[in-house]
Amino acid sequence: xxxxxxxxxxxxCTALTGSAHEPEAHLPFDATHEEDALVGxxxxxxxxxxxxxxxxxxxxGSLWTGSLELEWKCFTGGLWYGNSPDRDYDEMQMxxxxxxxxxxxxxxxxxxxxxxxxxDSFDNEIATGxxxxxxxxxxxxxxxxxxxxxxxxxxxxxxxxxEIEISDRFTLIASSIYGMNxxxxxxxxxxxxxxxxxxxxxxxxxxxxxxxxxxxxxxxLDKKTDMPGDDSLIDFFHGGIGLQLxx
Numbered sequence: 001x002x003x004x005x006x007x008x009x010x011x012x013c014t015a016l017t018g019s020a021h022e023p024e025a026h027l028p029f030d031a032t033h034e035e036d037a038l039v040g041x042x043x044x045x046x047x048x049x050x051x052x053x054x055x056x057x058x059x060x061g062s063l064w065t066g067s068l069e070l071e072w073k074c075f076t077g078g079l080w081y082g083n084s085p086d087r088d089y090d091e092m093q094m095x096x097x098x099x100x101x102x103x104x105x106x107x108x109x110x111x112x113x114x115x116x117x118x119x120d121s122f123d124n125e126i127a128t129g130x131x132x133x134x135x136x137x138x139x140x141x142x143x144x145x146x147x148x149x150x151x152x153x154x155x156x157x158x159x160x161x162x163e164i165e166i167s168d169r170f171t172l173i174a175s176s177i178y179g180m181n182x183x184x185x186x187x188x189x190x191x192x193x194x195x196x197x198x199x200x201x202x203x204x205x206x207x208x209x210x211x212x213x214x215x216x217x218x219x220x221l222d223k224k225t226d227m228p229g230d231d232s233l234i235d236f237f238h239g240g241i242g243l244q245l246x247x
Contacts, residue, residue, distance in 0.1 A: 045242030054194025055232040061086035104134030123150040153183020173200040188229025208246040215239040
């Protein structure tokens with residue numbers, strides 16, 4: 001197994017803000033660097049659908065993604081880009097953040113600038129979150145809230161995660177996720193939004209290179225058919241594969 005401590009905040013922040021906003025306790029690589037060293041992480045991947053806020057945002061279209069993340073001491077930063085081969089859609093995110101660990105708690109906050117070249121628009125978001133690894137049965141509780149200045153609203157997510165080590169090279173992470181919309185999807189209903197179950201897999205090729213895959217199913221909660229923002233809030237399955245490199 002590739003251990004889970006090299007890019008704790010950076011991977012988590014970019015996974016949350018750049019890849020569907022899902023809180024995950026899954027952190028990809030072992031801490032092979034000194035604490036004051038600059039650590040980098042590259043990722044390329046494909047997702048069968050662009051899932052975020054419980055919604056199928058591209059109406060069944062898939063998404064290719066690439067990201068670069070850097071971490072130094074308590075500072076994090078990253079670039080993320082997504083492009084759909086099925087729809088006229090691309091998105092870029094630039095993130096800066098701060099993170100710190102206090103015993104079993106990991107706290108972070110970040111700022112993200114988002115650009116959408118396909119329709120020449122942009123947004124700015126701020127996010128804060130916490131992970132608690134002190135639960136029984138090796139469970140980890142994660143929570144995050146993020147606010148969109150363009151929408152004038154927030155979205156909150158809670159996740160319960162469990163890492164399962166199959167072998168030294170192969171690891172599974174099971175997650176249950178609950179999302180709540182408070183104006184982040186400004187033309188969607190407020191309150192309970194969706195629940196999802198996710199299973200992620202990681203296979204270590206080397207100490208710094210891994211293949212990843214995930215499958216997930218999301219169920220819509222309290223969908224309002226008269227609200228345009230809820231049109232894409234549906235029950236659906238999605239999955240993806242990726243390649244990660246630590247340097």
